[in-house]
Amino acid sequence: MLRVVDFRDVVATLDGWPALAGLTCTVERGEIVHVVGPNGAGKSTFLRACAGLVPLRAGAASVLGVDLARDRAGARARVGLLAHANGLYLDLTARENVAFWARATGAADADAGAALAAMGVEGALADRRVGRMSAGERRRTALAVLLARRAELWLLDEPHAGLDAAARDALDATLRRARDAGATVVFASHESERASAVATRTLRIAGGAAA
Amino acid sequence: MKGPGGGAAPPVGRRAGIAAAVAARDLRAEARGRVVTNQIVPFAGLVMVTFAFALDREDVLQRAAGGLVWLAATFSLFVLVQRAFAIESADRALDALRVAGVDLGRVYLGKSLALMVQLFALQCVLVPVAIVLYRVRVDAPGAVLLVTTTICATAGLAFVGTLYGGLTVGGAGRETLLPLLVLPVVAPVLIAATRATESAFRSGGAAVSEGWAWVGLLAVFAAAFGIAGTLAFGPLVDE
Numbered sequence: 285m286l287r288v289v290d291f292r293d294v295v296a297t298l299d300g301w302p303a304l305a306g307l308t309c310t311v312e313r314g315e316i317v318h319v320v321g322p323n324g325a326g327k328s329t330f331l332r333a334c335a336g337l338v339p340l341r342a343g344a345a346s347v348l349g350v351d352l353a354r355d356r357a358g359a360r361a362r363v364g365l366l367a368h369a370n371g372l373y374l375d376l377t378a379r380e381n382v383a384f385w386a387r388a389t390g391a392a393d394a395d396a397g398a399a400l401a402a403m404g405v406e407g408a409l410a411d412r413r414v415g416r417m418s419a420g421e422r423r424r425t426a427l428a429v430l431l432a433r434r435a436e437l438w439l440l441d442e443p444h445a446g447l448d449a450a451a452r453d454a455l456d457a458t459l460r461r462a463r464d465a466g467a468t469v470v471f472a473s474h475e476s477e478r479a480s481a482v483a484t485r486t487l488r489i490a491g492g493a494a495a
Numbered sequence: 496m497k498g499p500g501g502g503a504a505p506p507v508g509r510r511a512g513i514a515a516a517v518a519a520r521d522l523r524a525e526a527r528g529r530v531v532t533n534q535i536v537p538f539a540g541l542v543m544v545t546f547a548f549a550l551d552r553e554d555v556l557q558r559a560a561g562g563l564v565w566l567a568a569t570f571s572l573f574v575l576v577q578r579a580f581a582i583e584s585a586d587r588a589l590d591a592l593r594v595a596g597v598d599l600g601r602v603y604l605g606k607s608l609a610l611m612v613q614l615f616a617l618q619c620v621l622v623p624v625a626i627v628l629y630r631v632r633v634d635a636p637g638a639v640l641l642v643t644t645t646i647c648a649t650a651g652l653a654f655v656g657t658l659y660g661g662l663t664v665g666g667a668g669r670e671t672l673l674p675l676l677v678l679p680v681v682a683p684v685l686i687a688a689t690r691a692t693e694s695a696f697r698s699g700g701a702a703v704s705e706g707w708a709w710v711g712l713l714a715v716f717a718a719a720f721g722i723a724g725t726l727a728f729g730p731l732v733d734e
Contacts, residue, residue, distance in 0.1 A: 335594055357733075360596030371591025373582055375524035387516045388597050413527070414586075422586075433595070 286313040287346075288437055288468045289334055294343035296333055296492075303329035305492035306343070311470055316463050318483035319472040326492040327472040328367070331439040334470065335365040348436060361389065364435030366443060370426035374415030378405050378425040381414055386432040399432040400425065402461070404454045419446040427458060438462060440471035444479075456482040513598060517605025521579060522612060530578045531613050535571050536620055542567040543621065547628045556629040558699050561692030564625050565648070565685050568618060572652050572681075573674050575613055576660040579606055584664050589732065599729035603657055607721070610653035618645045631696040636703045641695040644706065647713035648688035654720040655680050661732050687712045 289311035296304040303326050311317050319327045332338050334347050336356040345351075350358035372381050382396035400410045403424040414422055423446050430438055438459070444452050459469050459482050470487075473479045479486075488495040525531055546563045550556050556563075583589035592602055622641065625631055633641060659676045663669040687709040693699065694706025 337594060357596060360594060362596075363594075365594050369587035369590070371588045371594075372586045373520065373524060373588055374585050375527045375582060376520065380520075380523070384516055384520050385595075388513050388592065389595050392512070 286349075287311070288313050288315075288348055289470065290344075290346045291330075291333075292344045294333065294345050295341045296329060296338045297341055298329065298338070302492055303338070304333060304340075307489070307493050308343075309487055309494050311468060311487075313468050314463055314466065316459055316469040316482055316484045317471070318479040318486045319470060319489060320474075320479075320486055321472075321489040321495070325489045327489055328441050329492070330489060331365065331367070331441055331470065331472060334437065334439050335363050336360050337365075359437075362436045363439060364430040364433055364437070365439040365441075366426055366430060367441040370422050372414045372422060372426060372429070375413060377411045377413055378417070378421075378428070379410045381425060382428050382432050385429045389433045391432060391434050394432040394434070396428075396432060399428040402431055402454075402458055403428040404451060420448055420451050423447055424451055424454070427455060431458065431462070436467055438467055438469040438471070440469065442473055443471050444473055444475050513601040514605035514608065517602050518608040518612075521582070521606060521609035524582050525578075525609070525613060528578070531575070531617065535574055535613075535617060538574065539567045539571045539617060539621055540624055542570055543624050543628060553630060557631055557696070558693075560625050560629040560631045560696055561698060562685075562689040563629070564618070564621050564692060565688045567621055568614060568649075569652065569678075569681060569685055571617055572610075572614065572656050573677065575610055576656040576673060576677075577670065579610055579657070580660045580664040589661075589664060593733060599732055600725040603661065603724055603728035604721075606660075607650075607653045607657040607724070610657055611649050614649040614652055615645060618649065625696075631698065633695060634697075634703075637695040637697065640691060640703050640706045640710065643710050644688055644691040644695065644713065647710055647717050648684055648691075650717035651684040651713055651720060652681055654717060654724050655684070658720070658724040658728060658731075661728055664732075683716055684713060687716070 287310055291307050291309050294304050294307045295302065307326065307330065319330060321327050329338055333340065333345065336352060336359060340352060344353065347359045348362050376384065378400055379396050382399055386392060386394035386396060397410065400406065405421065405424050405428060409421065414425060443455060447455060463469060543563060547556060550559065593599060626633065655677055659673060663672050691706040691709035694701045694703050
């Protein structure tokens with residue numbers, strides 16, 4: 285089984301504070317990993333490090349076979365990170381956003397409508413400007429972007445936040461479908477009960493290290 | 496639609512059309528927001544009218560018309576650049592593009608192109624305003640010089656504005672920092688475009704042929720900044 289994430293004794297600091305303090309963990313292809321831990325444990329830093337956004341001070345780390353010590357940005361095109369912001373253009377419609385992102389990331393043949401429909405953004409809603417959408421609708425549009433981009437590794441920070449019950453169910457179904465299609469999903473969430481239903485494994489982090 | 500992980504995509508940076516997609520997106524956002532139509536054109540027009548009242552002598556206005564047109568365009572540039580990067584920072588889309596490994600050099604080209612189109616459209620309004628308000632005249636050779644000058648100068652302004660707009664996006668005090676950074680850099684564009692436009696207007700007895708040397712300078716400036724900006728934008732924004 286291909287190892288998608290391989291961190292060994294990884295140390296990373298943010299403003300002098302050790303956000304990751306010797307983190308060792310692996311994620312295999314096809315897993316849906318739920319990252320849990322108290323506030324400040326290093327969950328978000330771990331996700332950002334996987335996306336090549338955090339310089340590593342020590343240890344060895346690879347993502348999708350790319351050695352982050354040598355090429356931190358090497359895997360970015362194959363990774364989809366969805367953090368607190370959605371990265372959408374508020375003056376464009378949901379459909380236009382997905383189409384733009386697909387084109388910009390080399391998936392121009394992606395079906396924006398199908399990606400949006402998979403996240404429950406259909407009909408008139410798909411043609412509504414994102415700036416006029418609710419927080420949950422924007423979140424679903426951002427997830428549709430990841431789907432259209434065909435990211436191999438999905439890194440989601442609190443993906444259930446701001447979603448109503450129907451959208452949460454749609455998200456869980458989308459994560460399973462992404463996994464079935466060969467993607468790997470790593471997400472951090474405080475909602476353990478909800479997360480445990482969709483996750484195939486739980487990764488506990490405390491004090492910047494695996495607990 | 497293929498599923499995720501259904502095959503590794505080629506490197507994003509090699510894909511054609513990213514710049515065109517970014518330019519189209521920015522122009523679409525402008526068409527929706529109508530900032531140029533509803534705010535910048537009236538603003539630039541007011542600047543031109545204010546100059547007319549302030550100088551208040553036909554011979555002085557005719558002599559200064561070229562400079563006034565480009566001053567109004569430069570003031571408008573700051574508002575256009577702020578707007579161009581406001582759509583990137585509203586939901587941290589520029590960060591998302593960076594994280595997704597999109598070639599930021601192509602994003603730079605796309606945003607510059609969109610800015611260029613908007614500045615050119617603005618000039619299409621400002622020049623007739625100058626002709627009416629300042630009573631300058633343009634004959635056929637002058638019109639060719641004027642159009643070429645406008646293309647080269649708006650390219651230079653757009654390349655500089657986009658580079659510094661990217662540098663200041665999301666930063667504190669960017670509204671005041673941007674003019675401070677951009678004005679000294681675009682001074683050569685302002686001077687060369689003014690001289691070339693004076694030749695096109697035949698202000699102060701200038702000949703049209705005298706303007707073409709300034710157009711050459713504008714073209715070199717635009718090319719140099721376009722290349723440098725394409726190479727530097729990604730690393731600068733990444734930092």
